[in-house]
Amino acid sequence: MTVFVCSAQHPFISDSGAHFSIVAKEYLDKHFPNWEKKRLPTKEMNFKSTSENVTLIGTVIKEIIIPHREGNIRINPESVVLEDSHIQGFLLATHFQRMYGIDIHNSKNRHKQGKEIFT
Known part of the structure; x- marks a missing residue:
């Protein structure tokens, strides 16, 4: 999926298994060169990834616009922000999906094929 961040398109991964929204330092360095000026401190926490060894270096807040035909x-x-991560884009965790009413469990048993929604 593609989203808009700072008026530009960026890759977006919606991960129902993630506990934190994540972005890689390398990705921020490439697409948002001044991001470190707005970096927020992070509390000491034991961050682990099952797929790669990563180092937590802070947090950032970026407005993300998810396009939708009925309203963005x-x-x-x-x-x-993770150092040594290979994520290319923004990964959105479960808590934000629920907070904004995104149905991550398909509770209404709707299935989409093309532009048609079947129940």
Whole structure:
């Protein structure tokens, strides 16, 4: 999926298994060169990834606009910045999906094929 951040398109991963929204330092360095000026301190926490060894270096808040035909969704997630991560884009965790009413469990048993929704 593609979202808009600072008026530009960026890759977006919605991960129902993630406990934190994440963005890689390398990705921020490439697309948002001044991001460190707005970096927020992070509390001491034991951060682990099952797929890669990463180092937590702070958090950032970026407005993300998720395009939708019935109206865009604007969110301001606090994303953990990871060094040595291979994520190319923004990963949105479960708590933000629920907070904004995104149905991560398909509770209404709707299935989409193309533009048609089937129940």
